[in-house]
Amino acid sequence: MKHKIIGKRVKRVEDPRLLTGGALFVDDVNLPNMLHAAFLRSDYAHARIKNIDTSQAKTIPGVVGVYTAEDMGDAWEPGPPLVSPPPTLENVIFNSRRQVPLVKDKVKHAGEIIAVVVAENRYIAEDAVEEISLEYEPLPAVVDLEKCLEPDSPLVHEDLDSNLAAHLIQQKGDYQKALATADLVIKKRFHLDRGAAAAMENRGLVVDWNEKDQHLMVWDATQSPIPIRNGMASRLGLRTHQVRVVAPFVGGGFGPKIMMFYAEEMVLPWLTRQLKRPVKWIEDRRENFYATTQEREQIHEVEMALSREGRILGIKQKIIHDTGAYDPYGLTTPLNTQSHSMGAYDVENYYSELTVVFTNKTIVTPVRGAGRPQGIFIVERMLDFAARELDLDPREIRRLNFIPPEAFPYNHEIIDQAFTDLVFDSGNYLPAYNKALEKIGYDKFIQEEQPRLRAEGKHVGIGVVPFIETTGVGPYEGARVAIEPSGKISAATGVGTQGQSHMTSFAQIIAEVLGVEVEDVSMVTGDTAEIHWGTGTFASRGAVVAGNAVNAAALDVRQKVLALASKVLKTPEDELELEGGQVRAADIPEQSISLGELAILANPFRGAVEPGTEPGLESTKYFGPAYGATAFGVHGMILEVDPETMMIKIHKYVTVEDCGTMLNPLVVEGQIHGGVSMGLGNCYYEKLHFDESGQLLNASLADYLIPSASEMPHIEVIHENTPAPNNALGTKGVGEAGAIPVPAAFMQALENALPEYNLEITETPLSPNRLYELLQKKERNK
Amino acid sequence: MENQFDLSLTVNGVSYQREVDPRRLLSDFLRHDLGLTGTHVGCEHGVCGACTVLLDGAPVRSCLIFAPQAHEHEITTVEGLGTIDDMHPLQEAFREAHALQCGFCTPGFLTTLLPWLEEHPQPSEEEIREAISGNLCRCTGYQHIIDAVKLAAEKMAAG
Ligand code: FES
Ligand code: FES
Numbered sequence: 001m002k003h004k005i006i007g008k009r010v011k012r013v014e015d016p017r018l019l020t021g022g023a024l025f026v027d028d029v030n031l032p033n034m035l036h037a038a039f040l041r042s043d044y045a046h047a048r049i050k051n052i053d054t055s056q057a058k059t060i061p062g063v064v065g066v067y068t069a070e071d072m073g074d075a076w077e078p079g080p081p082l083v084s085p086p087p088t089l090e091n092v093i094f095n096s097r098r099q100v101p102l103v104k105d106k107v108k109h110a111g112e113i114i115a116v117v118v119a120e121n122r123y124i125a126e127d128a129v130e131e132i133s134l135e136y137e138p139l140p141a142v143v144d145l146e147k148c149l150e151p152d153s154p155l156v157h158e159d160l161d162s163n164l165a166a167h168l169i170q171q172k173g174d175y176q177k178a179l180a181t182a183d184l185v186i187k188k189r190f191h192l193d194r195g196a197a198a199a200m201e202n203r204g205l206v207v208d209w210n211e212k213d214q215h216l217m218v219w220d221a222t223q224s225p226i227p228i229r230n231g232m233a234s235r236l237g238l239r240t241h242q243v244r245v246v247a248p249f250v251g252g253g254f255g256p257k258i259m260m261f262y263a264e265e266m267v268l269p270w271l272t273r274q275l276k277r278p279v280k281w282i283e284d285r286r287e288n289f290y291a292t293t294q295e296r297e298q299i300h301e302v303e304m305a306l307s308r309e310g311r312i313l314g315i316k317q318k319i320i321h322d323t324g325a326y327d328p329y330g331l332t333t334p335l336n337t338q339s340h341s342m343g344a345y346d347v348e349n350y351y352s353e354l355t356v357v358f359t360n361k362t363i364v365t366p367v368r369g370a371g372r373p374q375g376i377f378i379v380e381r382m383l384d385f386a387a388r389e390l391d392l393d394p395r396e397i398r399r400l401n402f403i404p405p406e407a408f409p410y411n412h413e414i415i416d417q418a419f420t421d422l423v424f425d426s427g428n429y430l431p432a433y434n435k436a437l438e439k440i441g442y443d444k445f446i447q448e449e450q451p452r453l454r455a456e457g458k459h460v461g462i463g464v465v466p467f468i469e470t471t472g473v474g475p476y477e478g479a480r481v482a483i484e485p486s487g488k489i490s491a492a493t494g495v496g497t498q499g500q501s502h503m504t505s506f507a508q509i510i511a512e513v514l515g516v517e518v519e520d521v522s523m524v525t526g527d528t529a530e531i532h533w534g535t536g537t538f539a540s541r542g543a544v545v546a547g548n549a550v551n552a553a554a555l556d557v558r559q560k561v562l563a564l565a566s567k568v569l570k571t572p573e574d575e576l577e578l579e580g581g582q583v584r585a586a587d588i589p590e591q592s593i594s595l596g597e598l599a600i601l602a603n604p605f606r607g608a609v610e611p612g613t614e615p616g617l618e619s620t621k622y623f624g625p626a627y628g629a630t631a632f633g634v635h636g637m638i639l640e641v642d643p644e645t646m647m648i649k650i651h652k653y654v655t656v657e658d659c660g661t662m663l664n665p666l667v668v669e670g671q672i673h674g675g676v677s678m679g680l681g682n683c684y685y686e687k688l689h690f691d692e693s694g695q696l697l698n699a700s701l702a703d704y705l706i707p708s709a710s711e712m713p714h715i716e717v718i719h720e721n722t723p724a725p726n727n728a729l730g731t732k733g734v735g736e737a738g739a740i741p742v743p744a745a746f747m748q749a750l751e752n753a754l755p756e757y758n759l760e761i762t763e764t765p766l767s768p769n770r771l772y773e774l775l776q777k778k779e780r781n782k
Numbered sequence: 783m784e785n786q787f788d789l790s791l792t793v794n795g796v797s798y799q800r801e802v803d804p805r806r807l808l809s810d811f812l813r814h815d816l817g818l819t820g821t822h823v824g825c826e827h828g829v830c831g832a833c834t835v836l837l838d839g840a841p842v843r844s845c846l847i848f849a850p851q852a853h854e855h856e857i858t859t860v861e862g863l864g865t866i867d868d869m870h871p872l873q874e875a876f877r878e879a880h881a882l883q884c885g886f887c888t889p890g891f892l893t894t895l896l897p898w899l900e901e902h903p904q905p906s907e908e909e910i911r912e913a914i915s916g917n918l919c920r921c922t923g924y925q926h927i928i929d930a931v932k933l934a935a936e937k938m939a940a941g
Pocket of ligand 1: 822823824825826827828829830831832833834843844845846
């Protein structure tokens with residue numbers, strides 16, 4: 001089908017408000033009589049609380065109350081398990097331990113909440129927090145992913161006999177058999193460290209219990225307003241209609257804003273019901289570093305069995321995944337790692353053992369990429385090492401192993417993060433890979449530029465890495481589309497928006513289907529008053545799952561429009577067309593009626609709506625895929641490293657993306673650019689340094705470095721299109737893609753730039769210091 | 783309350799007289815006392831640049847300044863740049879180039895760039911990167927922001 005509006009570089013409808021300071025973010029909500037909360041957070045990562053004395057804090061003028069776990073009484077209960085039960089595999093161990101609203105006896109990570117102050121303003125609330133006196137008994141902290149499993153390790157959860165949070169094995173084929181026939185077996189150990197999502201807007205919450213109305217109004221900077229509404233209602237013993245949650249404009253999500261429930265989301269609703277006054281809490285950046293979820297720490301022991309020609313015969317992997325102090329988000333992240341550790345390749349034999357451990361660190365939940373970057377890093381690094389051993393061109397070994405186009409749908413015979421079969425729906429990898437090589441100028445670089453620059457004493461290298469991304473998983477999303485009497489369209493979906501341009505790209509779908517302008521569509525995202533069912537914005541699924549629900553609802557409305565117009569215009573439906581907000585007979589333009597007039601006719605004030613029909617031109621539809629849509633891409637970069645200062649400059653960056661049908665290429669490109677910047681952070685700049693006592697040493701944006709414009713290269717984005725076969729729009733997700741392959745491509749390029757050192761980089765992130773250490777080690781061993 | 787400071791200042795051309803707590807941050811004063819919530823606070827420690835406003839025409843970080851320090855000065859916030867129906871060419875350029883995603887960092891970029899563009903009417907990409915290197919954006923990777931600045935320079939040159 002030829003599209004008029006879908007796939008166009010449409011300017012965003014949300015921008016004018018954002019550009020003029022007129023968009024509502026959570027901290028912009030100011031209600032009469034509103035109180036402010038501030039939290040006392042643990043200084044220790046692991047400590048028993050001996051005594052809390054809040055009496056002094058309560059005497060400060062302007063303080064309304066100071067509360068500890070004890071004060072919550074029966075309302076004190078841990079958060080709900082978010083993604084459980086664990087998958088339906090055999091012999092799965094899963095110990096569910098969930099975060100608590102206020103710590104009762106033992107603190108399990110630095111930054112955990114011990115008490116809350118409510119005061120007339122935030123300045124007073126923070127003053128009062130300082131006046132709470134607290135006696136701790138510090139305990140040895142559980143920090144190291146391997147030591148924590150030793151029998152004499154201290155325990156994060158003392159009711160368990162070890163720090164094991166989960167254990168499972170996934171396999172396909174028979175790895176041992178593959179090993180027996182292999183010409184080459186490579187074994188490596190990898191360590192991937194933690195980073196922060198660091199959305200520019202911190203978390204925040206305004207809650208307002210109206211006693212007379214018996215209604216709770218909530219503004220929450222969340223990616224998941226509907227589950228938040230459901231959970232708040234059930235925790236407070238309310239019906240869902242008594243709670244409305246609005247996720248207004250949200251200043252970036254990147255995963256952690258879908259964690260549910262943060263302690264603050266459990267404490268504040270309780271407070272507003274106690275106090276019968278609105279309460280606001282806005283996280284500050286320091287709290288964000290301690291209390292907002294993080295990701296990426298894993299240790300891998302990997303084996304790859306290959307034939308002499310470079311064909312992968314099998315992969316064996318042992319993963320230790322750090323979940324932090326609790327595991328509310330289940331196994332989503334490490335399951336993604338398992339799903340991506342075979343990359344874009346046809347691997348017949350796979351054995352993957354996953355061990356998840358509790359540590360005294362901030363809770364781990366998905367951060368843009370969500371376990372996928374680790375998987376891609378492993379498989380791509382292993383192929384680089386294998387190519388070296390076999391004396392193969394790194395490009396040839398990849399071409400040899402790609403899943404061929406005729407093999408789709410390709411069933412990996414393991415389960416993915418959605419607990420459904422890991423099936424790659426479609427793909428055409430080789431042409432996209434070749435295009436990336438061509439665009440980055442691989443041959444010319446290797447043959448001409450690199451030798452010339454090396455002769456000038458410059459250390460330049462190239463890295464090109466393909467990757468897959470499983471996207472658009474279930475369970476489902478919904479959308480409601482309605483034509484108003486004015487002829488304008490109102491629409492809603494349950495996913496929240498944190499910059500992904502939903503208000504524009506979903507409006508494009510509706511405008512396409514109903515023949516109106518994008519500006520005529522008012523798209524509400526993230527307001528539970530507008531739609532009852534939904535899950536949230538995660539797993540690169542908005543454009544796939546919500547997008548297709550929007551499409552289905554719009555098509556249904558179109559059908560209603562045609563049926564009614566056919567009667568009114570006395571013309572068969574198939575002779576009618578929708579354009580410019582009008583329905584008209586194809587050949588007789590004057591024989592037409594506007595959508596607004598039809599909407600009025602469809603909702604008569606008198607007379608009767610025919611039996612079996614519904615009033616209005618409105619429809620609500622859902623979309624739930626059996627399995628996801630798998631996107632593909634290739635990132636290539638040319639970088640230069642100065643072996644004196646270890647500073648790195650990226651001279652060229654090319655990406656080829658295949659996310660199926662694009663709703664808006666401008667938006668897709670923006671998503672890629674942003675993803676790459678986070679990916680580069682994960683390569684060389686962004687590392688959360690926890691010391692052996694579980695203290696985070698760089699909890700500020702001055703010490704934790706997210707890339708600025710000076711570090712970012714210009715990124716060229718090239719689009720390929722292999723439409724998803726299992727959804728009407730043909731869309732695949734792209735929200736996380738930009739971040740996924742960057743570390744693998746970066747390390748390949750870095751090794752290529754420093755051939756005399758023969759580096760084998762098996763860790764992320766590096767830093768100038770760490771690279772210096774690695775080079776020194778090589779120097780000493782020379 | 784005792785110890786209040788009698789603050790008078792001009793914000794976006796409007797003069798205000800207010801009593802404030804001497805320790806009140808300028809960012810809080812603008813956002814919560816005057817209701818000018820377009821100025822955003824991303825870090826409260828002077829790094830992210832989201833809270834940038836113009837003080838007598840020069841960009842400053844309103845999270846690092848006490849409101850009394852703005853006494854008898856002129857402040858411009860993002861609300862002073864243009865309106866939805868009459869946006870500044872810089873704002874228009876940001877929209878055309880898709881230079882914002884979540885939009886949280888955007889007001890700080892706009893206020894940083896406004897005086898800078900007046901001094902650098904034909905900026906190179908390198909200069910633009912330098913000019914915005916003190917403002918963090920987690921969504922865009924900066925590329926579309928750089929496109930927008932070039933476009934804005936063209937628009938402003940064309941008048
Ligand atoms: S909020 Fe002022 S610089 Fe970040
Ligand atoms: S647009 Fe989201 S931080 Fe810049």
